[in-house]
Amino acid sequence: MVEANLEYDVVVVGAGPTGENAAARAVAAGLSAVVVEAELLGGECSFWACMPSKALLRSGQALAAARRVGGAREAVRPEQLNTRAVLERRDAFAEYWEDTAQVDWAQHAGVEVLRGRGRVVGERELSVSGAEGTTRLRARQAVVLCAGSVSSKPPIPGLDEVETWSSREGTSAQEVPRSLAVLGAGVVGVELAQAWARLGSAVTLIDTEARPLSGMEEFAGDLVAEGLRADGVTLHMEADLRRVSAGDAGLVLEFADGMTVRPQHLMVATGRRAATDDLGVDTVGLEAGKPLQVDDHGLVRGVPGNWLYAAGDVTDQTKLTHQGKYAARIVADVIAARANGTEVTDAPAWSHYTTTANQHAVPQVVFSDPEVARVGRTASQARQEGYRVRTVELDIQVAGAVLHADGYRGRAAIVVDEDRRVLLGAAFVGQDVAELVHAGTIAVTGEVPLDRLWHAVPVFPTISEVWLRLLESYGL
Ligand SMILES: Cc1cc2nc3c(=O)[nH]c(=O)nc-3n(C[C@H](O)[C@H](O)[C@H](O)COP(=O)(O)OP(=O)(O)OC[C@H]3O[C@@H](n4cnc5c(N)ncnc54)[C@H](O)[C@@H]3O)c2cc1C
Numbered sequence: 001m002v003e004a005n006l007e008y009d010v011v012v013v014g015a016g017p018t019g020e021n022a023a024a025r026a027v028a029a030g031l032s033a034v035v036v037e038a039e040l041l042g043g044e045c046s047f048w049a050c051m052p053s054k055a056l057l058r059s060g061q062a063l064a065a066a067r068r069v070g071g072a073r074e075a076v077r078p079e080q081l082n083t084r085a086v087l088e089r090r091d092a093f094a095e096y097w098e099d100t101a102q103v104d105w106a107q108h109a110g111v112e113v114l115r116g117r118g119r120v121v122g123e124r125e126l127s128v129s130g131a132e133g134t135t136r137l138r139a140r141q142a143v144v145l146c147a148g149s150v151s152s153k154p155p156i157p158g159l160d161e162v163e164t165w166s167s168r169e170g171t172s173a174q175e176v177p178r179s180l181a182v183l184g185a186g187v188v189g190v191e192l193a194q195a196w197a198r199l200g201s202a203v204t205l206i207d208t209e210a211r212p213l214s215g216m217e218e219f220a221g222d223l224v225a226e227g228l229r230a231d232g233v234t235l236h237m238e239a240d241l242r243r244v245s246a247g248d249a250g251l252v253l254e255f256a257d258g259m260t261v262r263p264q265h266l267m268v269a270t271g272r273r274a275a276t277d278d279l280g281v282d283t284v285g286l287e288a289g290k291p292l293q294v295d296d297h298g299l300v301r302g303v304p305g306n307w308l309y310a311a312g313d314v315t316d317q318t319k320l321t322h323q324g325k326y327a328a329r330i331v332a333d334v335i336a337a338r339a340n341g342t343e344v345t346d347a348p349a350w351s352h353y354t355t356t357a358n359q360h361a362v363p364q365v366v367f368s369d370p371e372v373a374r375v376g377r378t379a380s381q382a383r384q385e386g387y388r389v390r391t392v393e394l395d396i397q398v399a400g401a402v403l404h405a406d407g408y409r410g411r412a413a414i415v416v417d418e419d420r421r422v423l424l425g426a427a428f429v430g431q432d433v434a435e436l437v438h439a440g441t442i443a444v445t446g447e448v449p450l451d452r453l454w455h456a457v458p459v460f461p462t463i464s465e466v467w468l469r470l471l472e473s474y475g476l
């Protein structure tokens with residue numbers, strides 16, 4: 001049992017994937033560390049985001065994959081998902097919303113756990129209010145804020161007055177809604193629209209943009225839209241939702257073009273914002289409610305003294321579990337180095353003390369069907385940043401793909417920095433392309449020259465042969 005007025009080398013606020021990793025790595029480096037958690041150890045990712053959403057999607061993907069292969073197709077009887085079994089499998093992956101296993105893990109890793117809501121109250125000082133009162137914590141070396149993010153709602157008339165789903169309900173619902181409107185066709189909206197549609201819900205996916213996944217390559221949005229429509233999802237793009245109100249058996253959504261949608265539930269998936277409203281950052285001169293700006297070492301900008309760090313969704317960096325964990329590892333290494341008297345301020349890009357990949361080589365997979373797997377910059381991002389780029393884009397039509405699924409449809413692209421002849425980005429869309437992206441991540445991170453990449457021979461007959469086609473089309 002942790003008692004009042006305690007001192008640790010490192011105090012971590014938030015035990016999502018990011019906070020857990022920061023604390024465990026600090027302990028592995030010989031420091032003492034405590035994680036403060038207001039809800040469940042494992043955070044959003046384990047209980048209401050990555051894990052349950054992927055579990056909801058996976059059974060439908062397996063079924064669709066079997067249907068696309070002659071011989072297997074005929075063996076799939078009945079052709080519908082078993083809803084109860086899918087939801088039970090999801091419940092198991094969400095650990096029945098209990099964090100016992102994560103608490104055991106923390107204890108084995110030597111990380112202390114303190115339940116309660118942590119707030120910064122001054123330099124290296126925190127207060128934690130929990131069920132058993134208030135605890136004051138002091139960090140000898142550093143405080144790491146890993147408080148994550150919360151879903152945000154756009155200012156649409158009526159939206160605050162009705163009951164809506166966020167991704168929490170969208171990942172944990174125990175019944176399939178008769179009908180579901182999903183506001184926002186970003187990653188959350190696309191994945192959960194498809195998951196619930198495949199479980200039998202009548203889904204309408206709504207976005208202000210022209211296609212889903214608007215920040216990604218256009219062909220990604222187009223192919224994903226095709227996949228969603230094939231599953232019966234109604235897409236309402238370039239939509240202007242003017243008003244939301246309660247109806248007889250659900251909600252009424254009124255659009256500027258005169259369209260009305262009456263879903264049983266509405267899930268708002270229009271983005272997430274850093275959870276800094278109630279974190280006490282204003283006590284050290286920062287603005288509450290804003291993402292924490294961090295430098296390449298994870299140090300929070302604007303706070304002197306090299307003691308306040310942040311990583312993950314609470315920062316101004318990419319909101320992805322793997323990137324948050326990466327930043328956490330680096331933050332812990334920086335804190336351990338500074339504790340040992342090693343200064344890291346001048347550590348170069350790609351050093352152990354620098355989160356360089358967060359700027360140059362972020363991989364992401366949208367676990368829809370088709371999947372989108374991409375890394376690094378899109379062509380337009382690269383151009384905006386001043387690179388002289390050339391892109392190659394083609395359909396995935398290799399032996400490995402057509403063996404994988406009858407009538408395989410997919411597309412791939414690379415973005416080449418013409419001055420250095422290295423990859424700035426790569427993107428793949430199609431069934432089962434998720435595992436292709438790590439090759440791209442290695443090529444982008446390693447800045448592997450195209451002339452050397454030419455010697456990385458893809459196995460025949462795998463989908464990876466698309467790499468060869470891309471390089472040939474580039475002119476090698
Ligand atoms: C539906 C959905 C699906 C997703 N799928 C993926 C995916 O497949 N892959 C992927 O990479 N990313 C995915 N993401 C994004 C991913 O969930 C986040 O990037 C990740 O959870 C961030 O980890 P984190 O540790 O920074 O924050 P979180 O996981 O949000 O954890 C923060 C923790 O801090 C705690 N906390 C907050 N404030 C305090 C406080 N004051 N005191 C104590 N504790 C506090 C919270 O209770 C929480 O447990 C998904 C997101 C959503 C919404």
Ligand SMILES: NC(=O)c1ccc[n+]([C@@H]2O[C@H](COP(=O)([O-])OP(=O)(O)OC[C@H]3O[C@@H](n4cnc5c(N)ncnc54)[C@H](O)[C@@H]3O)[C@@H](O)[C@H]2O)c1
Binds near residue numbers: 188207367
């Ligand atoms: N597989 C994954 O990697 C994964 C899965 C889910 C979430 N995530 C992460 O979670 C974060 C949040 O995802 P998200 O999908 O909520 O946010 P997002 O920013 O990716 O997408 C939000 C979408 O909502 C739309 N939108 C905004 N206002 C709107 C309005 N008034 N009406 C209609 N549409 C509107 C935007 O155009 C956009 O398409 C992302 O940063 C993502 O990286 C990752």
